[in-house]
Amino acid sequence: MGAIDPTLLLAAIMVAATPILLAALGELVVERAGVLNLGVEGMMITGAICGFAVAVNSGSPVLGFVAAAAGGAALSLLFALLTQLALANQVASGLALTLFGLGLSSLLGQGYQGIKPPPTPRLDLGPLSDIPFLGRVLFSHDPMVYLALGLVAAVWALLKFTRAGLILRAVGENHDAAHALGYRVVRVRVMAILFGGACAGLGGAYISLIRVPQWTEGMTSGAGWIALALVVFASWKAGRVLLGAWLFGGVSVLQLNLQAAGLAIPVEYLSMSPYLITILVLVIMSADRSRAPGSLGRSFHASQ
């Protein structure tokens, strides 16, 4: 147990939290627009393979992340078509998206197993990285970690201070009223869904390009679902998503460290812990349901 270095542990938490942070942030925007997209897992794994394949073939992790965002968004476009134009049930469509994404990714991923992706360089923050403790924990990561953190701030500010954020929230709280005010409910929702897809794609690619880094089938192993739980945990607030992501990142890093430390508990029981913690957190948070957007999960059709 003494082998666990707190500095490295905290640094690892920053990395482990990033994929679910990205995915949850995207889903937060989607849900604030009143849409429940359960396809996060499918979009993440699609982003993971799109990013991986492009990064390997082009040699550029940046292109990989761009492709991952595009791949995630493309898949979410299917969901948008189904739920916003064909007015299909959102729960069923989200499940379809996940099943489809898992199939698609394993098809695309053939021949990419056992390959190493091009490394993503750390962001050079000069003297900041040399600060003892803080430098290692906060200032010696890859650019995606900071992008994710920046995105948290951006989403928070967008929802809180801008007109666009207000419209998005209006659409999510009461789509009939928003429609009556002349806002394009479907357009706003489609854009939110695409943003959510792109974020989930980035999160997936972060796993396959940086966190692991390699490609294996089903490698997101529930991260997308944990991201969904995170949005509930955060009571649909951007700042608390960050908190939640660190908590879940912490749990997964800690259990990996305990596995490595060779505890007497079989590995499988430790691997359960992130999922059990998720359930526990859901139970604690579900007492307060008042925060959920009013129109969450309901279809909108102008005739009604």
Place this chain on the structure above:
Amino acid sequence: MLRLEKRPQPSRLWTFATPPLAVLITMIAGGALFAALGKDPAEAIATIFWQPLFGEFSFYYRPQLLIKAAPLILIAIGLSLGFRAGIWNIGAEGQYIMGALAGAGVALALYPLESRIVFPLMVLAGALGGWAWAMIPAMLKLRFGTNEILVSLMLVYVAEQLLAAMALGPMRNPDGRGFPGSRNLRQYESAHNGELIPGTGMHWGVAAALIAVILAYVLLSRHSLGFHIRLAGQAPRAARFAGVRPGRLVVFCLGTAGALAGLAGMFEVAGPAGQVSIDFNVGYGFTAIIVAFLGRLHPVGIALAGLLMALTYIGGEMAQSTMGLPAAAIQLFQGMLLFFLLAVDLLTNFRLRVRLREAA
């Protein structure tokens, strides 16, 4: 320009017509996918849908149809009850695993006792195992209002880890020279879920699936509880006024789904699979979601959809061995089916009207 007009009532014609239409569109899109993979689309579609039934080796593949369809139908029947009532149990895969572990656990504990009581005990344990696993999201939903979608799904991952722990630990075959996996129940006469009629693939799980279809049909069309389930899904407010207690429905729907999924897992581990191993579960719990929707949440529809989905599994395996079609292509094919089904469902609830733009 195209306009959507909400139908006052879902179209009866389209309710029946959309699943075959979705299958047809999936075949076309799937053909395009197979062509993109460099395979002859017509041959691939024929290999998947025709060869297992009427081809040269159909004597081998036909029994497989029932073996693969039984768990899908059992699970989907249970899921459909909840889906009708707006209760989303998507953790059937976990309940399936827990049923198998409980059933196999009883058998392994009683080994090598040969008695008629062994198999019924296993059936009971399997149903209870799945039921108990489904009661976790049910109780949390009742007590704390926790979202059952996320909890039931998280429990799939927990069950998968537990399966691995069991296969490597307590349930490992002591005579297995250290290999992971339990004793093979096929070699344990009293516990083996063998074929009832040789050469047909008909085992106890198939019989159970058939009974489940009939009972679900009776429940939904003849029993007040079935009416309440439908009412709660279609008009939750009206259901509340009619005195339907939502809590009871949650417990019933999740419990039934869990018990049926557990049974499916138990019959699988005692028969076709034979042993508890790390890769025991192959995603029936998730495919059953597609089956439930493709069958329009109707018991008879689910039976047909289960057979069709079993066919894609078998045909997919065949296309894999004869044409080198990747296994993932079949998984994608099944996912596409649900997509197209949800899309064409638009026609059930809305009327497409073509008309010129009116003067405002």
